[in-house]
Amino acid sequence: MSLLVRNARVLDPVSGDYSEGDLRCEDGRVVEAGPGLSAPDARVLDVAGAVVVPGLVDAHVHVTAATADLAALTRFAPSYVAAHSARTMGQMLDRGFTTVRDASGADHGLADAQAEGLIRGPRLLFCGKGLSQTGGHGDVRGPGANALEDHRCCAGLGRVADGVDAVRAAARDELRKGAHHIKIMAGGGVSSPTDRIDSTQYSVDELRAIVQETEAANRYAAAHAYTARAINRALEAGVRSIEHGNLLDDSSVELFLAHDAFLVPTLVTYWALKEEGRDFGLPEGSWRKVDDVLTAGLEGLERAARGGVKLAYGSDLLGGMHRHQSHEFRLRREVQDAIDVIRAATVNAAELLGLTGEIGTLEPGAHADLLVLDGDPLEDIGVLADPRRLRRVVQAGVPV
Numbered sequence: 001m002s003l004l005v006r007n008a009r010v011l012d013p014v015s016g017d018y019s020e021g022d023l024r025c026e027d028g029r030v031v032e033a034g035p036g037l038s039a040p041d042a043r044v045l046d047v048a049g050a051v052v053v054p055g056l057v058d059a060h061v062h063v064t065a066a067t068a069d070l071a072a073l074t075r076f077a078p079s080y081v082a083a084h085s086a087r088t089m090g091q092m093l094d095r096g097f098t099t100v101r102d103a104s105g106a107d108h109g110l111a112d113a114q115a116e117g118l119i120r121g122p123r124l125l126f127c128g129k130g131l132s133q134t135g136g137h138g139d140v141r142g143p144g145a146n147a148l149e150d151h152r153c154c155a156g157l158g159r160v161a162d163g164v165d166a167v168r169a170a171a172r173d174e175l176r177k178g179a180h181h182i183k184i185m186a187g188g189g190v191s192s193p194t195d196r197i198d199s200t201q202y203s204v205d206e207l208r209a210i211v212q213e214t215e216a217a218n219r220y221a222a223a224h225a226y227t228a229r230a231i232n233r234a235l236e237a238g239v240r241s242i243e244h245g246n247l248l249d250d251s252s253v254e255l256f257l258a259h260d261a262f263l264v265p266t267l268v269t270y271w272a273l274k275e276e277g278r279d280f281g282l283p284e285g286s287w288r289k290v291d292d293v294l295t296a297g298l299e300g301l302e303r304a305a306r307g308g309v310k311l312a313y314g315s316d317l318l319g320g321m322h323r324h325q326s327h328e329f330r331l332r333r334e335v336q337d338a339i340d341v342i343r344a345a346t347v348n349a350a351e352l353l354g355l356t357g358e359i360g361t362l363e364p365g366a367h368a369d370l371l372v373l374d375g376d377p378l379e380d381i382g383v384l385a386d387p388r389r390l391r392r393v394v395q396a397g398v399p400v
Contacts, residue, residue, distance in 0.1 A: 002026050002042035003368065003397045008052040010362055013346040016339040016378070023052070025368035028396035032364060045399065047372045050391060053342070054360050055098030055369025056384070057349035058325065060243055060264050060314030063088050063124070064105035064155060068273070068318040069281035070191050071140040074156040081155040085110055088322050089121025095326050095387045098369035098395045099123040099359050101181070101349075103222065103243060103316070104130035104138070104157040108178040120400065123367075125353055128174040129159040130183035130224070131167060131210060136160070136201040137189035137224055158185065164209045167202070171213040180353075182214045184239065186223040187230030190273065190289045191282065191318070197292045200230045207237035220354075222264075226293055228252045235259050241352055243314065246270075246293040246300045253307035262352045263309050265301045266316035268328040270294040273321070280319035302335040312352045313345035329385040338381045345384075368397035 005023040010033070012019065022037040023030055066084035067073055073081070085106070092100060099122050106126040113119045132138025138158020161170035171182050186207065188199040195201070202210075207223075214221045220240035225231045228249040231242050235255040241262040245252070248263070256263060273282055274290045305311060315325045332341045350360030359367055372392035375383040383389045393400050 001397055002039050003394070004037060004039045004042040004044045005052065005370070006044060006046040007049055008047050009049055011051060011053045011342070011377075013054065013339070013343050013360065018051070023362060023368075023370070025397040028368055030362055030364050030366050030368050033362065045392065045394075047391070051373040051376055052362070053371050053373060053377065054346045054362050054366070055371060055393070055395060056096045056345045057099045057101075057313065057353070057360055058092070058097045058122075058315055058345070059101045059241075059312040059349045059352055060103045060266050060316045061092070061100045062105045062157060062316065062318060063092075063100070063102055063110065063121075065157065065318040067281040068191065068277055068321070069283060070157055071142065071193065072281060074140060074154055076155045078155055082110070086113075086119040086121070089114065089119060089124070091322065092325060093121050093393065093395065093400060096371045096384070096390050096393055097122045097325065098367075098393070099353070100125070101353055102126045104128070104183045105155075111178070123359070125180040126178075127181050127183045127222070128177055128179045130157055130185055131170050132158045132160050132185040133201050133206075134160055134162050135194050137185035137187070137192040137195060139192065139194065142193045164205050167206045168209050168213055171210045175213065175217045175219060179219065181219055181240075182210060182221045184210055184221055184223045184234065186234040186239075187225040187227060189224060190270075190293065191286050193283065193285060197289055198227050200233055204233060204237060207234060207239075211238040231255075235261055241312070244293070244316070245304070246296045248300050248304060250303070250307070253304060253309055256304070256309040257307070261310070262312050262348070263304050264312045264314040264352070265297060265304075265332070266314040266328070267297045267301065267331040268324050269316040269318070269321070270297055271327070271331065272317060272324045276321060280321055282318075298331070298335055301332065305336055305340065310348055310351070311340075311344045312349040326385045326387060329381045333381040338378045341381060342377060342384070368394060370394045
């Protein structure tokens with residue numbers, strides 16, 4: 001299919017500048033950009049001077065999280081969870097997210113279904129099940145549970161593996177199933193029932209073993225971590241991205257820079273969990289842990305941004321709270337310039353995912369993913385935070 005986008009005001013996220021002209025797209029890619037382009041057989045989309053930006057990238061989602069009660073999720077039928085996932089992914093696309101990185105839960109089946117057009121949704125990069133130690137952030141058993149029921153085909157975000165040999169085998173198994181990256185639970189979490197936010201998880205030898213397996217497969221590891229202690233251990237072990245990172249400190253910033261690693265803050269999920277998490281299944285004990293990370297999120301983001309850490313956009317929402325995905329733009333704008341927030345959701349996220357030049361840009365050769373906006377996001381970031389201000393969403397050269 002050919003598409004000619006005429007009379008656009010195109011934002012380059014790298015420079016932060018606008019250029020006026022046209023975009024010619026063929027077979028899902030941008031092939032030419034500039035004024036006065038022609039394509040006789042193309043579908044023409046005249047945007048009459050509107051702002052056009054690259055399709056957005058959310059680098060931390062859970063498309064299978066049909067509920068905030070992650071223990072209950074493991075008892076849902078996989079077919080039921082897949083139906084929820086399809087709806088969630090379609091709504092993400094409607095919000096302008098044309099690519100997402102799933103941070104545990106999604107698998108090759110959902111990615112293949114989206115790629116084949118069986119479901120509408122963003123291009124999906126997945127890790128399968130996140131790796132957790134016993135009693136870690138991916139272990140959803142309550143303190144009264146005994147035997148681990150680890151049915152790999154069932155819904156759920158995590159799998160438990162203990163010891164260097166076991167974590168190597170688990171990482172290899174997820175990579176065998178096509179994982180784009182491996183998720184490590186390297187510290188305590190809000191939604192897990194038996195750990196503390198301030199705990200570190202996995203030994204250094206286990207962390208390094210997982211990273212070694214990802215590097216051997218030319219993939220990378222992402223680590224869930226809140227505290228500076230957990231963050232620093234994971235960075236020293238060689239992970240490529242830290243998810244959340246609310247309680248980082250100056251030593252963490254130095255390690256991010258030394259290891260050329262990324263931070264993926266997810267401020268909106270704590271805001272949403274505090275406001276309505278219990279309405280969507282978050283257990284009371286988990287809800288009480290939200291305050292431990294909620295107030296520190298903006299401060300951590302500001303510290304990282306000021307220190308020059310590479311930042312990518314993430315939302316991390318669960319259940320009915322997925323609808324708040326775009327509110328992350330407003331939250332980050334409290335401490336960052338608008339262009340830096342946009343870079344996190346375009347070129348920075350593309351670099352993290354290993355897709356520089358493929359997504360997050362409208363340079364020739366990139367996927368023809370773009371948004372036509374009702375307003376200028378550099379003047380008002382709310383243009384991106386309000387889906388009603390998206391005039392058009394185009395994915396792979398097709399208006400969707």
